Amino acid sequence: MIDIKNVSKSYKLSRKQRKEMGSDFVGNSVLAVDNISFLCKPGRIFGLIGPNGAGKTTMLRMIGTMLAPTSGIISVNGFDTVTHPQSVKQSLGFLSGNTGLYDRLTAEEMVKYYADLHEMSEIDYQKSRDRLFALLDMEEFAGRRIGKLSTGMMQKVNIARTMIHEPEVVVFDEPTSGLDVMASRSIIRLIKECGDEGRTVIFSSHRLAEIQSLCDDLAIIHKGELYFNGTYEEFESQKQEATLEDEFIRMVGEGEHV
Amino acid sequence: MFKIFTIIKKEMRDLVRDRRTMFFMIVFPAVILPLIIGGSTMLTTFVLKKEMDKILTVAIVGEEYDIELIRFLETQKKLILLMDLEAAVLQENILNESIDAAIVIPNSVQQNLRSHKSIELKLYFRSGKGESLKERRLNRILEGYFSPIQESRYLSLNLDKEVFEPYYITKIDVASEQEKFGKTIGTFLPYMFLLFCFSGAMYPALDLGAGEKERGTLETILTSPASQIEILTGKFVVVSIFGIMSVIFGLMGMLAAVKLNSDIPEEIVSIAMTILGAKPVVLILSLLIPIALFFASFLLSISFYAKTFKEAQSIMGPLNILIIFPIMIGLMPGITLNVSTAWVPILNVSLAMNDIISGTLSWPLYAEVMLSLLFFTGCSMWLSVKFVSREEVIFRG
Secondary structure (H helix, E strand, C coil): CEEEEEEEEEEECCHHHHHHCCCCCCCCEEEEEEEEEEEECCCCEEEEECCCCCCHHHHHHHHCCCCCCCEEEEEECCEECCCCHHHHHHCEEEEECCCCCCCCCEHHHHHHHHHHHCCCCHHHHHHHHHHHHHHCCCHHHCCCEHHHCCHHHHHHHHHHHHHCCCCCEEEEECCCCCCCHHHHHHHHHHHHHHHHCCCEEEEECCCHHHHHHHCCEEEEEECCEEEEEEEHHHHHHHCCCCCHHHHHHHHHHHHHHC | CHHHHHHHHHHHHHHHCCHHHHHHHHHHHHHHHHHHHHHHHHHHHHHHHHHHHCCEEEEEECHHHCHHHHHHHHHCCCEEEECCCCHHHHHHHHHCCCCCEEEECCCCHHHHHHCCCCCCCEEECCCCCCCHHHHHHHHHHHHHHHHHHHHHHHHHCCCCHHHHCCCCCCCCCCCCHHHHHHHHHCCHHHHHHHHHHHHHHHHHHHHHHHHHHHHCHHHHHHCCCCCHHHHHHHHHHHHHHHHHHHHHHHHHHHHHHHHHCCCCCHHHHHHHHHHCCHHHHHHHHHHHHHHHHHHHHHHHHHHHHCCCHHHHHHHHHHHHHHHHHHHHHHHCCCCCCCCCHHHCCCHHHHHHHHHHHHCCCCHHHHHHHHHHHHHHHHHHHHHHHHHHCCHHHHCCC
8 A cells, every 4th residue: 555645845956957947936946746645555556647747756756765755754555665665665666667677687687686685585586487477478588688688578577577576566657658569568467467466556657548448546746736636437527528638638738827 | 784795796797797897897907908018018128129239330530540449340240330421421411310320530549549648539429219329339339449448558557546436335225125126116006006996996886876877777776675775885895896806907917917028037027926925915905995995985976976977987087187196196205104194095005005015014004004094985985875865866867
């Protein structure tokens, strides 16, 4: 479970960054996330959508303990991300478009490295590895260096790395960006399976069709603020436009005028 | 601890597969540098030998005034005498390289010889790169001719040579052969070792900091259960190991170069082997471990701070000069290892290594150097931990 209570995050700006913000900008910091609260439950897929710069990645990085909230509390499986980051990371799998792989390691070595960092026993590793490599069809390139793999193959390695320790909570930050249809499909299938297996899944994407087909719950954020938070059914019943895309544009567009 | 070990194992495996890092850690210190040193020694020997073997064309003006000298010169090997040039054209001929030198014999030779007076021989030559060797060769030849004349003058006048030499100095150097040799190469070796250590640590630091940031792998590892301190410690250890390994490969390369170079005299090889023996090497390495940690923490901080690999590279490049500066101070006359200099990082290592190589190391000063290094290494590691723990540094860019 991921429980987010009144979370805000502001970034201090350097003199150079303040200059780049233009003469209209006042103050020393910028608010990336503004007093956001939501709950991601086990067995449900939580979709997080918002335009570029909305604060999605900042929010997910805070869940992943890479960033600390300026105020508010984030707890993952009952552990506070600031006071118990190691316990949080032990039960967390994090996959984003930004998470890179080591080109000079083989696919097998990369996955084993993360298993070792999670201090998995050899038996547990072998079991999980065999399941994932079969599921993702990775055996063929397990011994090849990552630098020599195609983008789709790399993403499979990234998924295996994320899931090797069978995390209870999984964060997917735009995992399909830059991928072709085939590679995207394997990730979507995996996200669905994670939900079916009872894991807590939070998923952000620009591809609204993916959100529509996968998510049980939904949050829309824009300029760091929460515009909607509820189940997908609630969203469907409240929406004023015919499609998710149109409704999203309407909400974000309205936000632009606020 | 297990996570740190896992990180070290992975980083080592990753870097060993990186050609650029391996080049700067193994190929450069162990192969290329000894080749440069060996090559330059061979080149110097070759050029000197070539110059010494070169046949000199020397014009003689006034050959008729000293037939004995001409006969003597004609017996010399690698010397061609030209007798048909006028004094007025000697300079021009030397400048256009048709002759190497010229000797002008005065008409007063025989008279001066009889009256035991000095004879003024004019030696025309062109000074400059490589030319002084020709002058030296001719001087030696003329000395060979006039020395017996000088001796016969002493005899004929019944004079003791010592009358003209009121004193002479017998030098008794109490320095051992190791010390004498060590003081010469002892200035050069620490410079090389510190540079190897720095350049050997620089590329892994670039790769494990800015490189990981740029490739997105830093974000990946930050999501693992390893804490930032564990990640940083693992990287510290690996960067330090690469710095130390560069020096070890450098030492091995130099040993090989000294052993395999037949142009180096046997006694120098023997002293070099003593200098590069087990005890000095252990002492040198004991200084290199803390300085490698110091470099590692310093370089990793810069690497993590930089937005890109290129930016980190552009910051680290000029740092080479910063490293050279304290080493250069150590080369100045009068700068020795004492209670004050023992506290200055890099300079103290350079001076202590010099003393180790010369076999004149003072143990209390060595202890002070170690203390200073551990203190500064501790400070720089603490600073880089603080530095790297900051979000704005990790996600800068």
